[in-house]
Amino acid sequence: MWLLAAGVFVNAVVSCTFVFVFVWLTGPRGLGAAQAGLIVGIGGIGLVAGNFTGGWYGDRFGHRRVLLTASALGGLVLVTLPVLSTALLCAALPAAQYASGVVRAANSALVAVTVPDGSRRQAFAVIRCLSNGGFTLGTPLGALVATGLSYDWLFVAEGLGTLFFALWTARVVPARAGAAPSAALSGEPSAAPDGGRGRGGLWRELRARPALLVLLGAIAVADVVYRQHYTTFPAALADHGLDTRAYGLLIAINGGVILLLEIPAALALRRRSPLHLVGTGLVLVGGGYAVLMLGVGLAAAVAMMVLLTLGEILYKTTATAYVADEAPAHAVGRFQSLYAGVSVSGVVLAGPLGGALYAAAPGLLWPLCAVLAAGAGGAVLWTGRHAVRPAHETGSHPRAVAG
Structure with a gap:
């Protein structure tokens, strides 16, 4: 859990692009406020949808596996955002936000299944504290990168950081720790046809x-x-x-x-x-x-x-x-x-x-x-x-x- 929290901290340092997306769209990308607001709003819907569905995937396929997949896909999409046309941005930004939501839900589920009753408040406090610490450090750094280099580098940095988080999680989290409950010993997806849903x-x-x-x-x-x-x-x-x-x-x-x-x-x-x-x-x-x-x-x-x-x-x-x-x-x-x-x-x-x-x-x-x-x-x-x-x-x- 501590190693996972360390990965969350590093990822949070570079995950500040959402603070600058509207400015990036209305500035370097030359969009109007209404168009930029629509794209940001659709991205927000993607984030919420990812949070709602990430845990469902984890119960079926294993939380560790879902976190790895969503982190890898989200990181790849983020790296490509600066070179995409406006039309493609309307699809790619919500996709990246959706992957971010899935990662958030899967990460919470990983903590929940690896930390026993009685210790979860402390565990989630550590995760949240380090995540906020990374964001607090990353936001002014992001502003320096955006003004000193380019807004594009913010997306590249977050994409690479998300890919790093996928690799880090694969390294530090045992396969069976994030497996679906019915397959906790094998690390494989649940053998039940309904992924365990039949129990209620x-x-x-x-x-x-x-x-x-x-x-x-x-x-x-x-x-x-x-x-x-x-x-x-x-x-x-x-x-x-x-x-x-x-x-x-x-x-x-x-x-x-x-x-x-x-x-x-x-x-x-x-x-x-x-x-x-x-x-x-x-x-x-x-x-x-x-x-x-x-x-x-x-x-x-x-x-x-x-x-x-x-x-x-x-x-x-x-x-x-x-x-x-x-x-x-x-x-x-x-x-x-x-x-x-x-x-x-x-x-x-x-x-x-x-x-x-x-x-x-x-x-x-x-x-x-x-x-x-x-x-x-x-x-x-x-x-x-x-x-x-x-x-x-x-x-x-x-x-x-x-x-």
Whole structure:
């Protein structure tokens, strides 16, 4: 798991092209804002679709095998992006984003099947911390490469980094660690005709876990709110006289707090109820946006980002581990893929919904964000208080984990 996390860090350093895609399309590629926005939006749909389906492939063919295949294909597509025509970009960029989503889901599933109950929060905290650290380092480096050399080199670097991640994973992850559960000893795809699905369809498994359904719904709502700090929030800063440098400082605060507190928080709170932590984290996200109701100045923006980041630390790692702990052995990948897709749904929805509301009634956006996130957190807290505590919370005998 540590070696896999190291590969995630290196890959995250070079995986910053999505920050610059719109600028690249409207600048060197000469596209209009509407056309560039359409291409970026389609790419976002590809990312969400990859997250939703990556775990399904892993349950059928093995998570390690799926991660290797998606990384290799995604890396090859990224390397070729600078030389493609605009028409081909409309297909290639979503394909690269789809592969990235599959890799994300497969990587989560690999952690879930190789780390036992009771240690997954810490494991996912390590992965997330190193991923954020790589991104925090890579974004300013990417800006230097784009301005000093060319935007094209960003895609080449990310493509090569993704190919490296495929090779690194092949080297450090044992074949049977990422195999489908029914083939965990042989490393081959499941011999069952349905890939193990006969032991319980996904919907049947979810209905047996009502607390998990509440959590997934809350995460879907909260992600649209959370991602406003990537969409409408920088626009609001500009409207209140704070330039891109101020926004860059706030993003640096986000990354710095995560690097400092992600792993210590996971260790200190590992015995606390996961639903209570997730609910509290979502309420903190709502509190961050509530601060902006006092005015969008630098002090309020810093307070908002600190609260948002603390909420993110509490809910993201904990929710990922909770879904892994709740998954039956034959559907770990599908559960992780479902959560992964829900957790990035805001990539598609946050911009259009938040932008439309900000344009029509900017004064309503932050109160609505606060209410929605706090409401989602309250629903999870209520569920955690009234749900029957599962084995991995009570300390009773944990379920077997494949791998």
